[in-house]
Amino acid sequence: MPPKGQPAESSHARSFFTVPAPIKQLFDRFPLVTYPANDLPQRASPRHGNQLFVFTDAPGARRGRPSFNPQCLKWQAYLKFVGIDFEVVSSNNHASPTGALPFLLPGLPTEALLPIPSHKLQKWAIEQVHCEEEQQLNLRFEVYGSLLDHRIRNAWLQMLYLDHENFEAVARPSYVNPATTNSLVRAALGLQLQQAARDELLKTARCIDVADLEGDAGGAFEALSTLLGEDEHFFGRPNPGLFDASVFAYTHLVLDEEMGWKQNRLAQLLREHPNLVQHRDRLLKFF
Structure with a gap:
């Protein structure tokens, strides 16, 4: 099905660009789109430290380099600014429980892994380090x-x-x-x-x-x-x-x-x- 607002294509064009179901997940990488919740990545473990899942490549993840995606980099930088340690994990939207990056898996042992989506990251960070809630500082x-x-x-x-x-x-x-x-x-x-x-x-x-x-x-x-x-x-x-x-x-x-x-x-x-x-x-x- 063509994106909303886009004219219908010919049957030949549709068949040419139709993607098999097993690899349709590849289209979930675009940061503008939000998808239904997915299962957590299998490699995630509460025994690790905090893990921040962002758009990056493998070398960038190993070195903790800035993400090439603005939304991911915003939260990657914020956590660094307030002094929270974390490991960067290369990921994509399909791997996110919320359907969008970034998200964080806390390192503290818990009965169940509770991923923290980006819209809750500031609240979580404030609870960890008791920093100021910036929105309240200036309207x-x-x-x-x-x-x-x-x-x-x-x-x-x-x-x-x-x-x-x-x-x-x-x-x-x-x-x-x-x-x-x-x-x-x-x-x-x-x-x-x-x-x-x-x-x-x-x-x-x-x-x-x-x-x-x-x-x-x-x-x-x-x-x-x-x-x-x-x-x-x-x-x-x-x-x-x-x-x-x-x-x-x-x-x-x-x-x-x-x-x-x-x-x-x-x-x-x-x-x-x-x-x-x-x-x-x-x-x-x-x-």
Whole structure:
């Protein structure tokens, strides 16, 4: 069945891109989609320390390097900022009990493994280390958070999935190639990812205008730069918190040369604000 809002294809096209049921799970890797709960990964064990399941490759997991996925990196960074030790585990959405990454398996022995999804990670972290709940510190948290969740995220989706050169150089090796060696499945999965990105962007606009998306992202970076000012961390905090992690999740990946970007207008816009670049560089020392 074609994605919602997409015209029905011919029977020949449908048969060509139909994926056998045993490998349909490969299409669950796209971060925008949430799926029903699944069983826990078989390798998970309460005898281990805390395990954070994120999008990353095997070498990145072994070294605890930043995830290449902003949502995963946000929580990976936050847990580091508040001093919680954990092991990074390479995973995908299909392996998640909630159908989305990241999620955490606590290391403390329990009668049953209770995975912690991302929307409960801050509450869990606060209970572990008794850190401040950042949203209560400043009512502007949600207002500025929307800049990340909408303007910057939308420009990120376009740059990663809809720019052909970036998709081939960054998205395909990150999300498509690790999933399968089957060329037909790879082709179908790539189309699925790009269509999902289009559908997401068209939720708030009649058409996808790259200049508008980049302009919105540039305005968001300017607002974040003004908010940070000369402080080391957002909202004048003595230590980095959840909002710092949220910003870092995008600024690091946009500036990270190891991502292999071919077209990177977001990096140009970000570098217009040295305090945001310096903020990213300071936080990178946690990794």
